[in-house]
Amino acid sequence: MVEEFSFARIARLRLGLHVLVVVLALIVLLRAVLLSEASAGWIGALTAVFLVVYIVGAGSLRAPVARFVWLGTLCAVWVAMALLGADAAYVSFGLILLFITEVPLIPAVSAVAAITLVNALIGVLTRGQWGGALVGSLLGAVVGVVIGLGFRVLFHETERRQQLIEDLHHTRSELAKTERAAGELAERERLAREIHDTVAQGLSSIEMLLHAAEAEILPPGAESKIVMARRTASAGLADTRRLIAALSPADLAGSSIVDALSRVCERAGAGICDIRLLVEGPAVSLPMPVESALVRLGQGAVSNVMRHADAHRAVVTLTYGPDAVHLDVVDDGHGFDVAILDDSSTHNFGLKAMQARVEQLNGQWAIESEPGHTAMSVTFPLAHQQEEQR
Secondary structure, three states: OHHHHHHHHHHHHHHHHHHHHHHHHHHHHHHHHHOOOOOHHHHHHHHHHHHHHHHHHHHHOOOHHHHHHHHHHHHHHHHHHHHOOOOOHHHHHHHHHHHHHHOOHHHHHHHHHHHHHHHHHHHHHHHOOHHHHHHHHHHHHHHHHHHHHHHHHHHHHHHHHHHHHHHHHHHHHHHHHHHHHHHHHHHHHHHHHHHHHHHHHHHHHHHHHHHHHHOOOOOOOHHHHHHHHHHHHHHHHHHHHHHHHHHOOHHHOOOOHHHHHHHHHHHHHOOOOEEEEEEEOOOOOOOHHHHHHHHHHHHHHHHHHHHHHOOOEEEEEEEEOOOEEEEEEEEOOOOOOHHHHHOOOOOOHHHHHHHHHHHHOOOEEEEEEEOOEEEEEEEEEOOOOOOOOO
16 A cells, blocks of 8 residues: 555656647747737747657656766757747746756756756847846746656655665565565474384384394294284384484485585675684584574574674584584674573564573573674583484
């Protein structure tokens, strides 16, 4: 609704200006006919040329050079009309409005001064009146400039509002895409966790029990059935793990978390920022939800560095400890006020989503920032997760 109003407002303003210029040209023709001037025929022909040139260029010429050529042609026709004795001051008023509204302000003011001077000189040449010609030309120029500036302000304000509306629509569209992608990602990871914690764990337990049952003394024929059941459970567990892998981040597909984070850093830097990955401590096998979370958190943190920090260097550190795994992202950007994390009115959806992802896996999340330094730290405990990864 607002967008339609803005377009309609601009259209009405420009239509009003076009109608005014056409009416002023017709007034010149009408006065020449009513006053029975000898050159009325020539004035009529020049008026027709003026109107044709004006109508052709008014709606089709947008390039700056083409606009200047168009306005110069109109000025030449106006001078010819004035030299023939037409009361062309009306047309000069329309030309002043066009220059003020259609070209940059400094060239427009120069053009208005030239039109005013030519208007005064033509008045002296055709009527021999210095005082009246000069005063009339100056008064017409002042009124034309004031009205033209009014049109110019209205045009620019309406166009500015239109640009704001377009920016708002673009921002909403991008936000919707981001929220949709985040929702899809969260659902994929939730499904992966659910499958891991239910089906995969159940199949793993069945496989272990069947292994134990094979060692027992069994009735004739039972052993082959147990072997078949164990193989079926093993195949189901393999299928389940492949499904979980398919739901995990693409960077983790067929690679380790170190490889995935390395690719994230390489893609994000791309010659713009020096982003390095450091790995400390002996690597240990991590549960899939933790690996997935670490990759996503690394992606989010590095993306924030590239988009907002204006940093020259960043370091991503993955640290394997005896009881926990740590991810630290440090950059030398301009920093930000961490108080925005507690302000619901600010645009900090990404940081809050990262914090929620960490807390969902019982991790710890901290961030500190000042000019020239921002650091994000994530910790996931591992003591209770060694059994979950099987």
